[in-house]
Amino acid sequence: MGESIPNFGQFLEGLRGSMSLREAAKKCGLSHAYIRDLELEKNRSTNEKITPSPGTLKKLSGAYGYPYTELMIKAGHLMEQDVSVSSLSTIQVDLTDVLYIEIGMKEIYCLNQHSRIKKNMDSLKDFIQFLELIDKHDFKKVDTDVYASFQQIRKYDEHLGKLYFDSKGTGLSVTMSEPYQRKYHELIFPQIAKNNRTNLEFTFGNKNSLQTLLSSVD
Template sequence: MGQPIAEFGKFLEGLRGAMSLREAAKKSGLSHAYIRDLELEKNRSTNERITPSPDTLKKLSAAYDYPYTELMIKAGHLVEQDISTGEAANVDIDLSAVLYIEIGMKEITYFNRNDKLRKSIASLRHFSLFLDMLDEHQFKKVDTAIYVNFRQIRKYDERGGKLYFDTEGRSVSVTMSALRQRKYHDLIQRSVANNNNTSLEFSFDKHGHLQSSFSPTDK
């Protein structure tokens, strides 16, 4: 990992140019407040320094029509030596059996039911294609560097924001950020129902609030 260029936030602001924050948010899929935080290089709520993740930079690259590789280098995620045509040891992984994935700076960790496997990020092109592939396999980003296979979710603890991969909620779990929990709430419930071969039913409580429950699906 390298070092970000001086005043990287101002560099991002320069890339945005005359584009408004709300237009940049619409094109990138990021919030306008977060884009501004990145330009100021700090979280304005906590005053803590922030650095955009590779996933965020990929979205900004597309929104600003700026090369992803160059953006990764300027952000300090890559150095020139990282960019090569050489491939790291290639490991074929059946994504359908993976519960969730954790993405680091240099490697990707795949978590199955009984073990985990680490694989180096072979190249920037490999990583970019990998991010595109995740959504096709129903992996959703639930926290900063965690992607969960929604086809493997069996239980949803809405109060705790936890996703389990067994119906009893005794196995390993993944905790979602509040923002992602709100974004994927309905999709999670549908996924749990589908994965457990149950149907999702809705009713109203005595206060008029909508409630959901699961019932077995007749085969």
Template structure:
């Protein structure tokens, strides 16, 4: 056991940043009132001092994208000496190039490839949040609260249904992405689809002459 850092509640509030309490609650599965109690370090009903449990810290780690182990140390549940220098069962030993998408559950993380699914217990992935921060280097983008997609594998984009396919026919494996991420990454998805399927890009122009939309077109033989 270690010692909690001074003002740990304020540290949690800093991690939440501009995220609203209700958004933090949605992402973590905790109540917004309880999250605020944790930030104040007391139960506002009884005025008793409270400290988040390891399970609560795991949920906040995923919601805020902050390393679980670091939260455990800062909360006093672990000391730095308790953390092994080389985590066992680390996600870094996976071949991310072959992973099409990643789903994060409450207790496990599932990695999906073309013909395989690998599941790992979240509790065994000590620096999982730090790992998520590095996924973009491998072509992954966050498409929903619990979904990361490798854009290098996208072969078809169904814009109307908000669905990404990993084959050009659109009949195989696919994932549904959130509307806000679809809007954010629309053009980037189209560019990746064009690159992954060796197609060209076609711009449609509006009345003002500015590009209004971007689509893929078949290459001429």
């Protein structure tokens, strides 16, 4: 790990340029208040210093059109020598049958119906590349260290916040923490309908709440 450049928050504000905070928020999926906190380099509610995580920087990189690796270096998450070495290893794993992934301090566990595969992380570069890989395969973060394959989910227990990988809800499952339940609420049921090859019908209740019904295709 390195050190961030002086006035990194001002640098982020410069990248945003003439784009409004709300426009930036819409492009990167972060709240406009949080983006402003990053620019001021402090949480305005607690007055504590804050530093954007690699995941946050990835979103800002896409929104501002600025190279992700360069942004990681300027934020202090990477050092120049970390990216100048061409022989850095990458984590290789077949994600086809992986249902969910648990990430530890220096290792990654990929779980399917029959096995639990362990992979070691040799560098922060490995970790970042792995996050990019699982994002392409539609894995979503559902808890602090857990990523679930949304292409594999088959049932959702909304009351318990559990995602199941079988339609009966008796097999492997992961539990989503409350913030991610809210984040993916509108995505989960259509995704399950797609995975189960069912029709998704929406009906509105008396209180205008959205109820989701899955009906089998004839």
